[in-house]
Amino acid sequence: MTEIAISMEHVSKKFIRHVERRNSLKERIIRGRSGSSEDFWAVKDVSIQIPKGSVYGLIGHNGSGKSTLLKLMSGIYRPTEGKIHTDGRLAALIELGAGFHPDMTGMENIRLNGSILGLSRKDIDDSTDAIIDFSGLREFINDPVKHYSSGMYVRLGFSVAVHMKPEILVVDEVLAVGDEEFQRRCEDHLYSLRRAGKTIVVVSHGMGQLEGLCDEISWLEHGEVQQSGPATKVIRSYLERVNNQEAARNAEVSSERTDDPDSMRAGSGQIRTQSIALQSESGTPLDHSETGTTTRFAVKLTAKESILGPNVRVGIQHEGGALITMLNNHRLGTDLGVVEGDFTVLVDLINTPILPGRYRIHIDIFDHTGAKLLDNWSDALEFPVRSQRGEIGQGFVDLPAQFTLQE
Amino acid sequence: MLTDLYQRRALIWAFANRDFATRYRSSVLGWFWSLLQPLATLLVFAVVFSVVFRITPPPLGADPDRGSYAAFLFTGLVTWNLFYTIVVLSMSQLKSNGELLRKVQFPGWAPVLGASIVQLVQVVLEVIVLVLMFFWQRNVGWTWILAIPILIALALFAQGIGLMLSILNARFGDVQYIVTVVLGALYFLTPVIYPMSMVEDSASNLVIFIQSNPLTWFVEAMHYAMYSLVAPEWWVVPGLILLGATTFIVGLAVFNRNSEDIGELL
Numbered sequence: 001m002t003e004i005a006i007s008m009e010h011v012s013k014k015f016i017r018h019v020e021r022r023n024s025l026k027e028r029i030i031r032g033r034s035g036s037s038e039d040f041w042a043v044k045d046v047s048i049q050i051p052k053g054s055v056y057g058l059i060g061h062n063g064s065g066k067s068t069l070l071k072l073m074s075g076i077y078r079p080t081e082g083k084i085h086t087d088g089r090l091a092a093l094i095e096l097g098a099g100f101h102p103d104m105t106g107m108e109n110i111r112l113n114g115s116i117l118g119l120s121r122k123d124i125d126d127s128t129d130a131i132i133d134f135s136g137l138r139e140f141i142n143d144p145v146k147h148y149s150s151g152m153y154v155r156l157g158f159s160v161a162v163h164m165k166p167e168i169l170v171v172d173e174v175l176a177v178g179d180e181e182f183q184r185r186c187e188d189h190l191y192s193l194r195r196a197g198k199t200i201v202v203v204s205h206g207m208g209q210l211e212g213l214c215d216e217i218s219w220l221e222h223g224e225v226q227q228s229g230p231a232t233k234v235i236r237s238y239l240e241r242v243n244n245q246e247a248a249r250n251a252e253v254s255s256e257r258t259d260d261p262d263s264m265r266a267g268s269g270q271i272r273t274q275s276i277a278l279q280s281e282s283g284t285p286l287d288h289s290e291t292g293t294t295t296r297f298a299v300k301l302t303a304k305e306s307i308l309g310p311n312v313r314v315g316i317q318h319e320g321g322a323l324i325t326m327l328n329n330h331r332l333g334t335d336l337g338v339v340e341g342d343f344t345v346l347v348d349l350i351n352t353p354i355l356p357g358r359y360r361i362h363i364d365i366f367d368h369t370g371a372k373l374l375d376n377w378s379d380a381l382e383f384p385v386r387s388q389r390g391e392i393g394q395g396f397v398d399l400p401a402q403f404t405l406q407e
Numbered sequence: 408m409l410t411d412l413y414q415r416r417a418l419i420w421a422f423a424n425r426d427f428a429t430r431y432r433s434s435v436l437g438w439f440w441s442l443l444q445p446l447a448t449l450l451v452f453a454v455v456f457s458v459v460f461r462i463t464p465p466p467l468g469a470d471p472d473r474g475s476y477a478a479f480l481f482t483g484l485v486t487w488n489l490f491y492t493i494v495v496l497s498m499s500q501l502k503s504n505g506e507l508l509r510k511v512q513f514p515g516w517a518p519v520l521g522a523s524i525v526q527l528v529q530v531v532l533e534v535i536v537l538v539l540m541f542f543w544q545r546n547v548g549w550t551w552i553l554a555i556p557i558l559i560a561l562a563l564f565a566q567g568i569g570l571m572l573s574i575l576n577a578r579f580g581d582v583q584y585i586v587t588v589v590l591g592a593l594y595f596l597t598p599v600i601y602p603m604s605m606v607e608d609s610a611s612n613l614v615i616f617i618q619s620n621p622l623t624w625f626v627e628a629m630h631y632a633m634y635s636l637v638a639p640e641w642w643v644v645p646g647l648i649l650l651g652a653t654t655f656i657v658g659l660a661v662f663n664r665n666s667e668d669i670g671e672l673l
Contacts, residue, residue, distance in 0.1 A: 015671075071670065074512050075512040076509070076510070076511070076512045076670040077668070077671055078671075092511065092512065094510040094511070101429055103428075103429045104425060104428055104429060108424070108425070108428060111421060111424070112421045112422075112424070112425050114421075115418045115420070115422075116418065116507065116511055116513050116517075117511065117513075118418075119417075121417045
């Protein structure tokens with residue numbers, strides 16, 4: 001039988017949500033103890049067994065109770081109902097650098113923070129050098145931390161916390177801080193703790209990161225465990241749910257958008273874009289596109305007079321503002337010939353090499369010389385890109401690449 | 408319960424160090440300011456009460472023909488300040504460390520006790536000034552030694568009350584205002600600015616109140632030991648120690664029982 005590091009049995013946590021917070025004596029006396037307050041169950045009947053030496057992940061939406069659960073595990077909160085038993089020294093990284101005093105130097109703060117986290121003076125003396133090296137702040141260690149950048153602050157906090165040799169480490173979304181280099185060092189450190197047989201409980205929204213790190217994952221929804229099990233399986237169901245919810249939310253936006261004839265447009269107006277639709281390669285309407293599968297934009301246009309060789313440009317912009325690409329038929333060597341009246345241009349984005357996220361389409365049409373703007377439709381369409389593989393927030397494009405092991 | 412305190416002594420020291428290091432770091436004269444404040448109070452009170460109100464000090468122990476109002480007043484002020492500052496400081500500690508208590512699990516009494524340790528350093532400085540003052544008055548006696556257990560007992564007494572008030576203040580934000588008012592009144596119900604002999608003869612109920620005020624016992628014991636150079640009855644000092652120790656233990660127990668969910672309260 002495997003040993004259990006953290007055992008939670010039917011744990012619930014109730015918060016009393018005061019409509020008006022009644023924490024002054026006068027109000028208590030005048031209006032009494034009860035009154036306009038609502039109970040709010042942040043965690044409901046959660047039973048989790050975390051085996052020693054495993055890495056356990058918690059996922060869920062904001063407000064699903066992940067952080068409350070961590071605080072319950074680390075003893076900051078008391079459960080309203082149920083039992084929690086932890087076996088081994090526990091360190092919680094709820095917030096890095098909590099308890100740093102701005103007027104004290106980095107060195108003094110290492111000592112203070114170490115004591116708060118439960119280290120003896122000797123332990124602190126022994127690990128001070130390692131902490132400073134890990135943080136990479138040796139140069140600044142005798143400066144007051146109020147002069148540190150927020151990044152430096154967090155680096156020092158993480159360094160102190162991971163050097164307290166915990167048997168159980170509880171980490172709350174703190175891995176998303178610091179620069180890339182430091183983030184990797186943190187991740188490496190977590191892997192090395194894992195190899196050393198420590199138990200780690202981690203909350204994160206980085207699914208890719210969790211999938212690599214965790215053995216098991218629990219998915220929380222409104223304070224209840226929705227699903228528990230092997231990391232890959234739970235992450236897959238979670239992403240599926242998120243995708244479905246997003247699809248439901250975007251149902252009304254979806255596949256096609258028709259021009260509002262009264263809207264003002266830049267350009268001469270000799271051509272006007274009537275509508276744009278998101279389709280599959282075979283022409284079925286879509287409400288999202290998928291990384292790795294061809295996406296088609298069907299652009300319906302009307303030319304008021306005959307126009308020679310127009311250049312239709314389709315800009316794809318990430319919701320964050322970055323322009324991913326500006327597709328256009330002139331660059332691809334496609335001549336549309338002479339157009340007049342209604343016609344449709346099909347723009348196929350082959351294998352959609354775009355990573356999941358929300359994107360916007362801008363359309364503008366130039367004449368054959370490229371000097372004269374005929375029509376411009378900004379924000380013509382907004383659409384989500386999803387992936388079955390679950391990559392999230394790791395850039396914008398899926399570039400063709402190949403990894404080979406050199407013998 | 409007390410072994411917990413011993414086991415986490417490194418933590419208490421760490422908080423004491425933090426408060427020690429930050430208290431006067433930004434001011435050049437540092438500890439000097441901490442002494443200046445009671446000395447300024449002493450000067451103003453000495454002038455107002457001995458010159459304007461003409462309070463006659465009791466005779467000095469070494470020279471019964473002489474009295475020194477300033478020395479009498481300072482003995483009481485040092486004693487009162489020890490109590491007052493520890494209670495007031497303790498009361499605010501949970502709130503001022505709230506950010507930390509919400510995020511890390513550690514015993515809440517650690518910052519409270521740490522802050523009081525720093526305050527004790529200041530008390531020691533004040534006592535040194537008091538001793539110098541009595542040397543200057545040539546009022547020296549073996550009974551001085553009794554001041555040490557009396558002050559320790561008072562510190563424990565104050566800390567016990569401070570611990571209880573700190574948890575109460577974390578729950579009800581206005582406790583600190585009430586306490587400030589109560590302490591303001593208590594100050595005048597303790598023989599700090601006037602000698603006990605001035606009120607003893609009057610028959611009003613106020614006297615009973617003053618006599619039953621524990622702070623009167625501490626202040627009077629200090630007056631005996633430092634000013635009058637008379638040893639109080641044999642049971643007084645052990646009694647004060649018992650009172651101080653009991654209050655401290657009760658305060659700590661109350662604190663522990665009510666601070667388990669401190670992370671949620673703040």
